Amino acid sequence: MNNFTPPQLISENALFRFLVSPDLRIFRHLLFIVFIAAVLYNSTSVIASPTAIFVYFIILFYVNMYVLVPRFLFRNKNIEYCLSVIGILVVLAVCGYFFNPFNQEHGLNIPLFSFLTVLLLAASSSIKLFQKGMMDRQLIYELEQSKTYAELEQLKNQINPHFLFNMLNNANVLTKKDPEKASQVLVKLSDLLRYQLYDSARGKVLLTADIHFLEDFLNLEKVRRDSFDFLISKEGNLSGVQIPPLLFISFVENAVKHNNDAAKPSYVHLYFDVRNGELFFKCVNSKPVMKSESNTGGLGLANIRRRLELLFPASHSLNIEDETETYSATLILKL
Numbered sequence: 001m002n003n004f005t006p007p008q009l010i011s012e013n014a015l016f017r018f019l020v021s022p023d024l025r026i027f028r029h030l031l032f033i034v035f036i037a038a039v040l041y042n043s044t045s046v047i048a049s050p051t052a053i054f055v056y057f058i059i060l061f062y063v064n065m066y067v068l069v070p071r072f073l074f075r076n077k078n079i080e081y082c083l084s085v086i087g088i089l090v091v092l093a094v095c096g097y098f099f100n101p102f103n104q105e106h107g108l109n110i111p112l113f114s115f116l117t118v119l120l121l122a123a124s125s126s127i128k129l130f131q132k133g134m135m136d137r138q139l140i141y142e143l144e145q146s147k148t149y150a151e152l153e154q155l156k157n158q159i160n161p162h163f164l165f166n167m168l169n170n171a172n173v174l175t176k177k178d179p180e181k182a183s184q185v186l187v188k189l190s191d192l193l194r195y196q197l198y199d200s201a202r203g204k205v206l207l208t209a210d211i212h213f214l215e216d217f218l219n220l221e222k223v224r225r226d227s228f229d230f231l232i233s234k235e236g237n238l239s240g241v242q243i244p245p246l247l248f249i250s251f252v253e254n255a256v257k258h259n260n261d262a263a264k265p266s267y268v269h270l271y272f273d274v275r276n277g278e279l280f281f282k283c284v285n286s287k288p289v290m291k292s293e294s295n296t297g298g299l300g301l302a303n304i305r306r307r308l309e310l311l312f313p314a315s316h317s318l319n320i321e322d323e324t325e326t327y328s329a330t331l332i333l334k335l
Contacts, residue, residue: 033058057120060088065124073125074132085121089114170224181223188220204242207279211238211272214252218268221256227265228256236274241335244311248281250304251329255285258327263289277335284328301329 018024036057072081092114171189174182195213211232218230252268259266266286273280308316308331315334321327 032061036061060117061120061124064121065128069125069128073129085118088121089117092117174224184223185220188216188223192216192220202245205245207238207241207243207272207274210243210245210248211270213246214248214270217249217252218256225260225266227261229265229267231267231269233269233271235272238272238274241274241279243279243333244307247304247307248283248331250301251281251283251331254301255283255327255329259285259287261286261288274335279331279333279335281331281333282328284326287323287325287327 018028036054068081068084072078072084168189171182171185174185192213195209195216211234215232218232222228222230248270252270255268259268264286266288268286269282269284271280271282271284305318308318312333317330317332319330321330
């Protein structure tokens with residue numbers, strides 16, 4: 001990953017904001033001009049023409065910042081930039097020989113004046129390169145954030161049609177076998193879709209709301225299957241905890257999809273526990289005696305793994321246990 005100061009930290013740092021923000025450009029320039037004028041004003045004892053030196057420094061500073069640096073350094077033309085600096089020093093020496101801005105009794109100190117010129121060039125180049133570096137890093141950060149957001153939205157959109165397809169298919173089957181149950185399924189499905197269309201559009205939802213969504217989902221499954229049961233255990237202080245929407249549905253949908261057993265009752269058990277700044281979630285489902293040949297359930301878990309990497313890159317732990325009679329997924333999130 002890139003190691004740089006993110007934009008929100010830059011905005012909170014007064015020095016960075018002053019050096020980088022376009023809105024403060026005029027104040028930066030005024031401060032520089034006042035600083036140069038103050039230095040030259042206090043050097044009138046050795047400078048015969050402070051106005052000429054002031055104009056020279058100002059022109060040199062801005063020509064370097066807005067012409068030489070963008071044209072050469074920004075384009076990695078370092079040799080051309082060095083030749084330009086050498087050319088400036090040669091012109092300085094020639095002009096200084098004929099038009100000495102210093103007091104004649106002191107003479108023109110070419111080495112000192114050249115050093116001040118190089119120092120001014122270095123200062124203006126450093127400021128411009130620093131500004132460009134910070135703006136480039138901010139742009140990279142914003143692009144990464146935009147890419148992450150777009151990928152998260154894509155993953156959420158993959159969940160919704162997948163889930164909707166399953167439920168509509170179930171309702172279609174029940175309309176022929178048991179119209180009353182089919183009606184119950186459609187009513188519950190409308191509640192689920194209301195949550196998905198409105199609440200899941202937010203960046204964060206209440207954990208209790210997401211658990212209620214899972215409960216509706218499992219109740220719908222219970223209507224569809226007579227030999228199915230579920231348990232939702234809630235411990236700790238769940239009130240007020242916010243999480244990304246639809247974070248657990250892939251686990252639950254995968255558990256329901258692959259535990260259908262005609263030989264014995266099947267179940268799904270969900271455990272939620274919030275304490276010490278962590279959210280503990282566990283989904284346990286029974287496994288059928290005869291294993292299903294379908295491998296279409298991998299989409300949901302692949303999505304949730306990717307979402308966790310994007311949302312909680314260094315603050316989550318996911319453990320999958322595939323045993324003889326049960327399948328469990330344990331997720332721990334740092335809130």
